[in-house]
Amino acid sequence: MRARVNRAIREFFEDRGVLEVETPLLSRGTVTDPGITPFITAYHRPGSPHSEDLYLQTSPEFAMKRLLAAGSGSIYQMSKAFRNEEQGRYHNPEFTLLEWYRVDFDLDQLLDEVEALILMLAASLGKGLTSRRISYQALFLERLECDPLISSHHEFQAKAKALGLPEASHLCGEDRASWLDLLFGHFIQPDLGREALTIVTDYPAILPSLARACPHDPHYVERSELFLGGMELGNGFHELRDPKEQRQRFERDLERRKLHGQVIPSMDERLLDALGVGLPACSGMAIGLDRLLMALIGSSSLEEVIGFPIERA
Amino acid sequence: MATVSTSDFKGGMKLMMDGEPYNILENEFVKPGKGQAFNRVKLRNLKTGRVLERTFKSGETFETADVVDTDMQYLYNDGELWHFMVVETFEQYGADEAAVADAKKWLKEQDICQVTLYNGVPIGVAPPNFVELKITETDPGVRGDTSGGGGKPATLETGAVVRVPLFIGIDEVIKVDTRTGEYVSRVK
Numbered sequence: 488m489r490a491r492v493n494r495a496i497r498e499f500f501e502d503r504g505v506l507e508v509e510t511p512l513l514s515r516g517t518v519t520d521p522g523i524t525p526f527i528t529a530y531h532r533p534g535s536p537h538s539e540d541l542y543l544q545t546s547p548e549f550a551m552k553r554l555l556a557a558g559s560g561s562i563y564q565m566s567k568a569f570r571n572e573e574q575g576r577y578h579n580p581e582f583t584l585l586e587w588y589r590v591d592f593d594l595d596q597l598l599d600e601v602e603a604l605i606l607m608l609a610a611s612l613g614k615g616l617t618s619r620r621i622s623y624q625a626l627f628l629e630r631l632e633c634d635p636l637i638s639s640h641h642e643f644q645a646k647a648k649a650l651g652l653p654e655a656s657h658l659c660g661e662d663r664a665s666w667l668d669l670l671f672g673h674f675i676q677p678d679l680g681r682e683a684l685t686i687v688t689d690y691p692a693i694l695p696s697l698a699r700a701c702p703h704d705p706h707y708v709e710r711s712e713l714f715l716g717g718m719e720l721g722n723g724f725h726e727l728r729d730p731k732e733q734r735q736r737f738e739r740d741l742e743r744r745k746l747h748g749q750v751i752p753s754m755d756e757r758l759l760d761a762l763g764v765g766l767p768a769c770s771g772m773a774i775g776l777d778r779l780l781m782a783l784i785g786s787s788s789l790e791e792v793i794g795f796p797i798e799r800a
Numbered sequence: 801m802a803t804v805s806t807s808d809f810k811g812g813m814k815l816m817m818d819g820e821p822y823n824i825l826e827n828e829f830v831k832p833g834k835g836q837a838f839n840r841v842k843l844r845n846l847k848t849g850r851v852l853e854r855t856f857k858s859g860e861t862f863e864t865a866d867v868v869d870t871d872m873q874y875l876y877n878d879g880e881l882w883h884f885m886v887v888e889t890f891e892q893y894g895a896d897e898a899a900v901a902d903a904k905k906w907l908k909e910q911d912i913c914q915v916t917l918y919n920g921v922p923i924g925v926a927p928p929n930f931v932e933l934k935i936t937e938t939d940p941g942v943r944g945d946t947s948g949g950g951g952k953p954a955t956l957e958t959g960a961v962v963r964v965p966l967f968i969g970i971d972e973v974i975k976v977d978t979r980t981g982e983y984v985s986r987v988k
Binding site for chain 2: 522572573574575576577578651652654655658664665668669671672673676694719
C-alpha cells in the first residue's frame with residue numbers, strides 16, 4: 488500500500504519535471520517554532536572526547552531551501568522527520584514527510600498541484616474525492632460566529648464556554664495565537680475534510696510560520712493548510728525570502744521559547760546565509776504521508792499505517 | 801502523593817482535579833501542526849459518576865488520587881450504612897447510600913463485591929458480575945412453556961425486579977447478570 492503510493496508520487500513528480508533530492512537528517516541548526524521540540528543528539532568527531540549538539544530534522548525545509556538558493560530548480564523529497572514530545576493517535580515522533588518546492592509558482596498554482604496529486608492518489612485506490620477551498624476567516628465566521636482578526640479574547644472565551652470548554656481561558660490566557668489554535672482545533676478541524684479534501688487559505692498574520700505576508704493585505708499571510716477526514720495533512724506557503732524578516736521571526740520564536748522555559752535551539756545560520764544569497768520566488772508544501780495514508784484508507788490510528796510505531800520501535 | 805503529567809495519562813488512571821477524584825476514560829493528544837499541544841481527556845468523577853471532557857495543556861501535572869479497588873464481603877445493612885469486610889484482614893467499612901447507589905439492589909449477604917476506597921472511605925461499590933438470588937414474587941409459573949419468549953417481571957429477595965421466562969416460579973433461585981440486569985439461567 489505504502490509502496491504503491493510512493494511509486495505513484497514519484498511518477499507524478501517525474502512527469503512534471505520536479506527533481507527528487509535527499510538532504511541530511513542531522514543538522515547543526517534547527518527550527519525555532521515554540522510548538523516544535525527537536526531531538527538533540529551528541530556528535531563526536533573521530534577520536535574526540537568533546538561532542539557537539541546535532542539536531543534530527545523536524546522537516547527538510549531548511550536544507551531544501553538551501554538547495555533552491557543554490558539554483559536547484561523545483562525539487563521534492565520523501566523523508567523521515569522527527570519531533571520530540573509528540574505521540575498519540577495522529578502523532579508519532581518519527582514520521583514521513585512529502586515536501587516539495589515549485590520555483591515561480593504562486594500559492595494558488597501550488598494548491599492546484601496539491602489537489603491534482605491527492606485526487607490522483609485517491610483515484611488510484613479506487614476512491615472518488617473532491618476538493619474545496621475556504622479561507623480561515625470564513626471558517627471561523629461560519630462555525631463560531633467570531634472573527635479571527637477582530638474578535639476580542641472575551642468573545643473567544645464566551646464562545647468556548649458556550650461550547651463546553653470553560654477551561655479555555657486558563658489554557659490560552661491572552662495569547663491570541665493559542666486562542667485561535669484551540670478554537671480551530673476543537674470546534675472546526677474535527678469536521679474538516681469529511682466530505683472533500685479541504686484546503687484552508689489566508690491565515691491571519693499572527694500565525695505566519697514561514698509564509699510570506701500577503702502583498703496586498705498585511706493582515707494575512709500566504710499560508711494554507713490541508714485537511715482530510717478531520718486530520719491536518721500539511722502546510723503550504725508562498726515562501727518567505729527576506730533574510731532580515733526571517734531572522735526577526737526566528738528571534739521572536741526564541742524569545743517566546745525563553746519566556747516559556749523551553750530549550751533554546753541554535754537557529755539555522757546556513758539557511759539565513761542562503762536567503763541572503765537569494766531564494767528564488769517559490770511556493771512549498773509539506774504533507775504528512777502517514778496521515779495521508781490513514782485518510783485514504785479510512786483508518787483511525789497511525790499505528791495502522793506505521794509498521795513499528797514508537798512503542799514498538 | 802505521587803504526581804502524574806499529561807504524558808502519563810492512560811485509561812484507568814485515577815487523579816485529583818478540583819479536589820475530586822477522577823478516573824481517566826479516554827485520553828487524546830491534540831496538536832495543531834505549528835502550535836500548542838493539548839490533551840483532550842474524558843474523565844469520570846468517582847464520587848458522582850458524572851462523565852466530563854476537559855482539555856489540558858500538555859505537560860500539566862496532577863496529584864494521583866488515593867483510590868483503590870478492594871474485594872470485600874458484604875455483611876449487612878443497618879438501615880443507614882451497608883457494611884463490608886475485607887476477608888483476609890477482617891477490616892470493616894461502612895458505605896453510605898451514595899456510595900452503594902445502584903449496587904444495593906444486587907447485594908446479598910456474604911457475596912464478594914468490589915469496593916472503591918478514596919482516602920480510606922468507600923465511594924463506590926460494584927456487585928459481582930453474576931449473582932444468584934431467590935424470587936420472592938412473580939406470577940405463577942406456566943408449565944410447559946420453556947421457550948423463554950415474552951417473559952414476566954419477578955421481584956428478587958434483594959428487591960430488584962428482573963424479567964424472567966414464564967416457566968419460572970416463586971422461591972426458585974435464578975442467576976442474573978448485574979451489568980445488564982438480565983436473567984441468565986435457573987439455578988438448581
